Amino acid sequence: MPDINPQADARPPHIIGLKKPLGVVGGMGSLATAKFLQALAQKSGADTDQDHVPFITLSLPNISDQAHAISTGSNAPLGQILERAKWLETVGCGAIAIPCNTAHFWSSEIASALTIKFISIVEVTRDFIRQNNGTDIDNLRTIVLGMKPSIQRKLYGNLTAGWCVESIQRDAVGVIDEVKSGNIGRARFKMALLIARTRSFKPDAIILGCSELSLASRDIFKGSDVIDPVDILVDACISWFRET
């Protein structure tokens, strides 16, 4: 982290009765963070500026490459993610969200390091599927699209065994790369082809297991068999804020 420096004498006045803001660990990647915040604003049901969900986003993107770390068995990103999440907790956030699937390989370590709620993208997505399908994700034929390590390590459960179609995952990485380079138009075009190809395997559900895929698919597959964990995370964050 850079010289982020919370000093005791900088404590601003307390506004009684105001709910604590959501803490967002951003930068994995930066565009996916912006997309998350956009959905947070659009889905909050606020009519005025004042009624939106308050948040602090700490986006210091100099986090070690997660896919590489997972592939090589390194835990380097975890320490950096924890540092950011703990900082958000310390400055007064009431819950933490991370709009990045891959970061959730360490979700149990993150949750246990925090004293505030960690709204896990994997957990809320599994809950969503259970509620909407009447059964656990492990009982469904599900394809998770994402970076290769996400699939290998079975982020969303054991379901991907036998469903990890090599050529589809290559195409998914192609879409992710377009988004990370800012080529949204091209990413969306490729995403439509990817979803069509994935559907040909007739899965019960397709999970967008990387926030860049969520970005490339924005709204176009709404209400279909395509499950967008970022969208579900947004709903969970809004529910957390409205309920607390």
Added chain:
Amino acid sequence: MPDINPQADARPPHIIGLKKPLGVVGGMGSLATAKFLQALAQKSGADTDQDHVPFITLSLPNISDQAHAISTGSNAPLGQILERAKWLETVGCGAIAIPCNTAHFWSSEIASALTIKFISIVEVTRDFIRQNNGTDIDNLRTIVLGMKPSIQRKLYGNLTAGWCVESIQRDAVGVIDEVKSGNIGRARFKMALLIARTRSFKPDAIILGCSELSLASRDIFKGSDVIDPVDILVDACISWFRET
């Protein structure tokens, strides 16, 4: 502000050589903040997650209605904006940006309250126009679209005298309201009509004097006579980061 609480013992480790992050005062409105962060990611020219501009966004949207305050001669929002900007300075940001035109009525007060750079949306837009037109904005026939108080108080200079066409400004407020309610599709449709009507007055330039108008016009008027201050602010923030 809520109980945002930078404690001395929470100071995270210093990473030598890392540049200070950009501080963003958000929530005016929340969707405009997300659009700003999206453009920041897309225009930064980064190929990897790690190369993006680091930032901290403090989005506590319970700021008094600015348009109402300006209309009634109140300075209530200034104290709240300053509180947020100063907090971002205290925790270690290297510059402050506010993706909201109206907040810049108090830009001189904000700039003088900070010890770090305040990247003013009005100043960078005036600079942009001077560089691209070879003359000051005051010498051009310019229409600034925005909330009524923005126009009345001549945010971008004295240029709007005689150019404040009542019916156009009514339509602009209509677009702003659609964005604030999350109806982006409808806002874009109305925005296209608004720009066509504004062009019928044959101005040299049309300034989108409200970040909700920038959001509604995203990219569709690129490279034309329509000047988007949010887009210019993004460029200025990236330049600041790459240069410092």
